[in-house]
Amino acid sequence: MGITERRIRQKEEVRHRILETAWQIVREEGWQALSIRKIADAIEYSVPVVYDHFENKEAILEDFSRQGFELLVKKLQAAKKKSDDPATQLKHMADAYWQFAMHNREYYQLMYGLGMACCEMQKCAPKEQIFTDLVMEPIQRILDKHGNKEASPCIKYHTYWSVMHGLISIKMVADSGELNKMVLDDAIAGFIKNLEK
């Protein structure tokens, strides 16, 4: 009885085309230009069909957000593997984070934009956990190596994260040109030096 299988496959294909089309619209016109009707037109179906695959518009955005987090985690993991030295790992991850944001602006805007992030971050607790592990571990190693027992690794983790996010988010909204990767490198270098004290 391969009939139902075929139907599921067909349904999956429409779902895929919705996401594909939506992504194309976002790339060409930005997030705020994305509408259900535009998607429906592009995939040559009527509007309610879109609602057969996604509960609402937010569900589509959440899907992209999830994709974005998965890609980012992969990039960060790959960056971390490039070295065994914790300080170098933190530098490489900052580099990867910067690259991700610059080459996937649409993802980044969605993931950390005001619209979604508040809802998304809490739902993505496991993903947040990955981030924590990824960053906390090298921080802890540096603190241990230098016998820095006063510093809280949790606070340091948030500091590291904030420095990266702050730089990139400012870069995104007010790309002044002066704000290049040197600033991030400087900030991360300062952060690491402060860990070693």
Add this chain to the structure above:
Amino acid sequence: MGITERRIRQKEEVRHRILETAWQIVREEGWQALSIRKIADAIEYSVPVVYDHFENKEAILEDFSRQGFELLVKKLQAAKKKSDDPATQLKHMADAYWQFAMHNREYYQLMYGLGMACCEMQKCAPKEQIFTDLVMEPIQRILDKHGNKEASPCIKYHTYWSVMHGLISIKMVADSGELNKMVLDDAIAGFIKNLEK
């Protein structure tokens, strides 16, 4: 001939009521709940009257954004005046920035939210200049005092700004509780220490 004067005053009053009402809606229901029709209903005028005072909705938001920046600059200036020591000034300003963001969430969301900031920051070049002066000067003084000639004050300025913004913006979207003012203090302390090297 005080007639025209009175009419100007009346017109100004309606404009003021529009802003007042809009602000109330934002406080009670958030930015995304603000609509022209709601404003019109609340001030007991028809919709087009709103457009006699503001070219469009964005103009209303820009007005709030301007208010926000003015208030923030005042707070930063006041914080800076509390001390003559440049490091203490940077700390006090970070403190004031944090306080501003926490006690004026609506302003902060608008000023640095994805929607406006891109358009706003460029228009507000003079305001940006104030920020630059406010922060760049103590940074330069610290660098000079410690004979740190390699470091670029421009890069340092952006670093300082990014650390603050990053922390607060993450706090805004994912208020985890762990992310408190201690993190900011830690980050700023590290930043200053790195200036003195």
Add this chain to the structure above:
DNA sequence: CTAATTTTGCTAACAGTGTTAGGTAAAACA
């Protein structure tokens, strides 16, 4: 092979949004 049932997809609407064209009544001026 026919009849019942599920699935699929559509039209059309609802309740919003920002924005504007066009007309009317009131106020100010000559």
Add this chain to the structure above:
DNA sequence: TGTTTTACCTAACACTGTTAGCAAAATTAG
């Protein structure tokens, strides 16, 4: 008093997300 300006409103346009209800097609059961 007549003319012109101003103030204001109704009604619409072109969108948005979302859903109710119906018709046709595909699948399943008898």
